[in-house]
Amino acid sequence: EVQLVESGGGLVQPGGSLRLSCAASGFTFNSYNMNWVRQAPGTGLEWVSFISSGGSIIYYADSVRGRITISRDNAKNSLYLQMNSLRDDDTAVYYCARQISYTLDVWGQGTTVTVSS
């Protein structure tokens, strides 16, 4: 079964850091581009970041650029999101999503990040 499982969310103070992980299974992870998408409480979906299958091409949303770093370890079938200098408006459910061609076809269940003092 194709599956993505996020972890690492939690409560963090403003200015703090958190590292999210996404474990992939059931498919050849190193063949797929990957993305992070987030959803603040009661709001819509916001794309956060993209990383190519080999990790050489990376894109970020303007709202997180300079504070967030996407990475992957293909040997471990894992995707990561290192989040620093967290702000209140980073509070959201964070989803990892597999990209095939121009589509996000498989999504994890999400991990919740709450930034609050």
Add this chain to the structure above:
Amino acid sequence: DIQMTQSPSSLSASVGDRVTITCRASQTISSYLNWYQQKPGKAPKLLIYAASSLQSGVPSRFSGSGSGTDFTLTLSSLQPEDFAIYYCQQNYITPYTFGQGTKLEIK
């Protein structure tokens, strides 16, 4: 950035109804348009990709059309499990922007 605008923002309908949701891009995105369904507390689920291709396992009552800047998602005969929020998204160029969502509610 490409802005994606959905209409309506909310919609009330009955089981068996035919409904249409529209999505407009602020610039041409060819057919790089996807539709997702999201239910409360769940991850989004891909319904339609490349504007009109039905994702495997999705019922045929869902269909998509359009190209360029104007797109539609049609549900031909609403079922109880279809009441959810629907999002369009362009994957033409980063940032991969989403529409604001259309909440489909039971009348």
